[in-house]
Amino acid sequence: MSKASGNKSGLRGPMLRFWQALLLLVVFAVWQALVVTNVLPKFFFGEPIKVLTRAVTWFTTGTIWPHLATTLLETVLAFVIGATSALVIGLWLALNPTASALTEPYIKAMNSMPRVILAPIFAVWFGLGIWSKVALGITLVFFVVFFNVYQGIREVSPVVLANTRMLGASRSQLLRTVYLPSATSWVLSSLHTAVGMAFVGAVVGEYLGSSKGVGYLILQAEGVFDVNTVFAGILVLTIFALLLDGLVGLVEKRLLVWRPAPAGSEAH
């Protein structure tokens, strides 16, 4: 039999998927076995079967939906507000050398600050509702997008700029047809990171104090030493993070058709 070509491992398509699923199953099986035989204490490590049952019941009874909805809402709000403000402020600063020179050290300082530490302050400012989580998410998203906008402006080729000027672009036309699209393309390429950050902001915010959301479920379960529920929460978060990432991938593909496919990947 000839080896499948084009893939170094020799595994492809459905076969690869099958082995990947099997790998996951084996890990769960080993975990289950270790716990059942008391090699690992159940109290700390939980039981995979119970974790899965827990997660499944959440969905069959529907109790998880309000929590997931809250977490997703916080994620979306943090992303939209964070990215938009970063785009506007980034464009403005990148095109104003004086303002940018003035604020540079402070932006650097704020970026290096571990921003998760702001969560308690936001809780005090905005209460335990969704806005303290959104605020945390914004601080995380903002800088990712901000620096990409900055890069996007700086990356505009001087030849392209000179060309559009010779074609008669006014300052505002230059902004609309050159700077903004260039910055946006950089923002789009940082979409995965930015959305991930918004998600982290929401969950961490919830975990540090809330009354709703998947982070809250984990917090509560931990309070009563229910390790299985903690793991179930982590499982649900992971699955939704993956779904979110896939969605972002689709959006990115739609909006960046004009980009050459990175070397090695197939042309569409």
Add this chain to the structure above:
Amino acid sequence: MIAPAVALRDVTCRFHTTRALKEGIPAYVAVDQTSLKIANGEFVSVIGPTGCGKSTLLNVTAGLLKPSEGSVEIFGDILRGLNAKAGYMFQADSLLPWRTALENVTLGLEYRRVPAPEATAHAMEWLDRVGLGGFGDRYPHQLSGGMRKRVSLAQMLILDPKILLMDEPFSALDVQTRVLMENELLELWSADRKSVLFITHDLEEAIALSDRVIALSAGPGTHPIGEWAIDLPRPRDIAEIRLAPRFVELHRLIWETMKEEVLKGYVQSQRK
């Protein structure tokens, strides 16, 4: 008498690098006391070794760069700011990568607030004219180098500039594509005789296209060292004209003068 389309008078361009300023090194003189004229409807090529200051001269004519000394006159008026009568075709890729070929061609009309349907119809005509009729919805990265140059050409010509400034526009193309593009350029040019300032480092290209060829010395302190009227009949076919005895004669004549400068330029580039 009608004023010349372009007149550079004693143009000098100096570049101050930040390092040079700090260490008190005198500024680099890229172009020194250069004067040149292009009559209305004339096709003039400027030729010189790489790095001698050809692009600098073109940028001055376009109004993208202010000369350190001297002045630029466009149809008799002193140039202030950008040269609105000129279209510029750059050496490097200058299309907006996030716009399709068609959208790139409409760009200039968009800036002039021409209604979109009208601009699109006009741009389609121009894409046809440069032989890209079916490629309007392609993005620049989906086009070959030659096709991108055609889009740039259409993008510039759709605005009907009186003066064309072209900076080694075909230097990155393979020989066959290049001959095709040169023929097309001549055909488009002969339709309404714009004034052309064409930069190249290829002597054959310069002779084949132009009414007049100006040779520049090697840098620093570039200035014209010779000027030749090209009295070859038009219309010309780029591939065939190279074989004409008069072409060969002109080529030898100009090359005699340029040889030394090319050598100087080469030595300088080795030293850098």
